[in-house]
Amino acid sequence: MDFKMNRRDFIRAVGAGGAAAALSACGTAPQGPRRRTDVVVIGGGPGGATAAKYLRRFDPGLQVTLVEPAATYYTCFASNWVLGGMIGMDDIAQTYGALQDQHGVRVVQERVVAIEADARRVRLAGGESLPYTKLVVAPGMEFRYDTVEGYGPGVEGDIPHAWKAGEQTRILRDQLRAMEDGGVFVIVPPGNPYRCPPGPYERASLVAHYFKAEKPRSKVLILDRKEGFSKQGLFMDGWRKYYGDMIEWVPASGGGLVDHIDARTREVFTESGFTRHRADVLNVIPSQKAGRIAQEAGLTDDSGWCPVDQLTFRSRVDGDIYVIGDSSIAGAMPKSGHSANTQGKTAAAAIVREMSGEDMLALSTVNTCYSLVAPDYGISVAAVYRYQDGEIAKVPGSGGLSAADAPDYVRRLEARYAQGWYDSITDDSWG
Amino acid sequence: MKRMHLFAATITLAAATLGMTTAVQAQVSRGALMATTCFACHGTDGRSPGTMPSIYGYPPEIMMHQLKAFRDGTRPATVMDRHATGYTDEEIRLMAEYLSTL
The missing domain is CATH 3.50.50.60 (FAD/NAD(P)-binding domain)
Known part of the structure; x- marks a missing residue:
């Protein structure tokens, strides 16, 4: 297998972790310390977790490192169900074991203190630096x-x-x-x-x-x-x-x-x-703006959010950086867990294709958003998106809201599917 | 994860048969990328862990027929009608063919 380690990377790896660590980069163990990384993903929410998983699915030869400070991620989606007394905190807790053990993602539980874009590396609070070829930034949002x-x-x-x-x-x-x-x-x-x-x-x-x-x-x-x-x-x-x-x-x-x-x-x-x-x-x-690290790395514009090429989610500021999820400006797509998931797959595909010298495919993203009005009364909004005239737009004639005059059994079904959606999207992102 | 290994093996075999050097291109096809958007609701590889229907392994003709029925309203739906209207015949075919291989 070709790990594409060039001389500079080799020296960097030796410099960072010593010869033994550099050798481990040539092995197949998925969690070798300080091995060379093709892609670093910042943020373990639905966007970052999905990007890391699908990078490895699309190209099992890629070295992918996910950096997330928390051992447990509580999903913002479904957290209202906790407030309503329908479920407990444990029901919205997600962890990173499957990404590491089943998908071969190296998971680093650390806080990123800086993106050093010129050197193409990420500096962690513990002092370690992670060099990258491509960087995915998925830090969610920050409050204004x-x-x-x-x-x-x-x-x-x-x-x-x-x-x-x-x-x-x-x-x-x-x-x-x-x-x-x-x-x-x-x-x-x-x-x-x-x-x-x-x-x-x-x-x-x-x-x-x-x-x-x-x-x-x-x-x-x-x-x-x-x-x-x-x-x-x-x-x-x-x-x-x-x-x-x-x-x-x-x-x-x-x-x-x-x-x-x-x-x-x-x-x-x-x-x-x-x-x-x-x-x-x-x-x-x-009110909100892009996540802290995106602000500090200068990936935002005057709006406080990150402009990206909406076909690939590549940052308009730095061509080796991709911004997905809440932080990105994604045309007609809302800021949602589902959007972040689908954008994670898009960025993963764009990175894998770019690294193998191929053009990006036509964009295809979706959003389905369920809300519960009562435990057995669900409503939804859905859309299919395309890349058109330089931005992400809803496909005309697709999507829309649940019918205003839907009978109760449809509301019950949608409530049931809201739970099913939660089970599926969390499995698809972290499972 | 047996499933993943089996799938990876299938791809590798297919890639070897076609004389390709890596399995990468085989997996990020247009049909695969579009179909991954289904997985958020229907589970990775179309295998639902909960109340959503699973969608893997159907013969492509059946999947195409169902999606078109959602699109033209002949099959009642809660949300799939709103999704199916976002795709052309060709896109439905690409997704159905990819899902049939899972």
Whole structure:
């Protein structure tokens, strides 16, 4: 097998880890320390994990290293199901054993401190450097704290965003459980574009489901900086059917635009500060930008997100770097776990073909996004995408929403498929 | 992972038969890349671990017929009608042929 190790790589490997480590690069053991790596993937979410797995599937000869600081990744998708009391935290936990043991990906549990693009290497917090031929950057998103005054990293322990799942999800769930009947749960959704467009509204739905059973005098108030939202008609029909007037959505023009919050008293001020809402549990989901490492490596543009060639997901800033998932600007595709998965496969195919001197194939990506309005009432939006006139566009005539007049058994089926989708996409990304 | 090995072996054999030097090109065909988009919902290699239907190993004629029935609305669906309308006859054929090899 040709590992394509040139003289420079060999010297680099020897320099980094000594002769013994360099020799191990010629062996077949999938987890040899410090072996030469063709592709480094930063980030073990649905985008990065899928890219690493499919790079190895498309070309089993490639050396692929995945760098992710956490041993366990909690999926943001389905984390609202935890808040609704339908499933537990363990049900949204993903780990990296299969990628390492079954797919031959070297998994490094470390934090990336810098991308040294000129030297084509990634520097890790522990001091090690990983040289790469191609780099996949999949760091998800980072919050912008400039839209809601009074909200920042310092108050996240009391006022959770719960938009990166894990400890934040647990905090919000526990606050909802501790809340007394008759309380008000206030959600402040982010401005566009952001991770998981229907997510805040699924959250409102499933918290209402929990309230209806456990705390029926309580209320969910959504103070929105937008004028509309994903699957709006379907959500609102479901809300009327299941929750009556328990959920109230206030658009920006109706007084929903939050000016600032007082984290200590859980007060939310709208309409330039003239109207005050008192929350018993407060969930502020800040507006967003590309993940930290993408910002620091200069892969972003003025929008705060990463411009890429939308056929291959190659960065417009650096030709050896590919940016996928939330951080990328991907035309008509929403920022979702499913988008990240399908983009991971696209980038993997583009890299494998480029490394073997072939042009990229026609792009083919999809998105299917299920939301639960209630445990047995599911709705979805789907689309098929093509590369057209320089960007990713929806195929005309494809995709769309669940039918507005669908009978209950279709909603039940879609709820069942939402769970099936979770089982499949997590298996396809990490399994 | 027995499946993967078997699959890899098949590809290697096919590649050897065709006199190709690597198995790479064989796997990232257009049909393969399009079909991988099915795997997010239907499981890697079309083998569903949960409530989604598995889609591997069907004769291509049957898969093509089903996808076209979703597309023209003659087979009722929750979401597959919205996906199938995104593909041409030729693309449906490429995907169906790839899925039949899994």
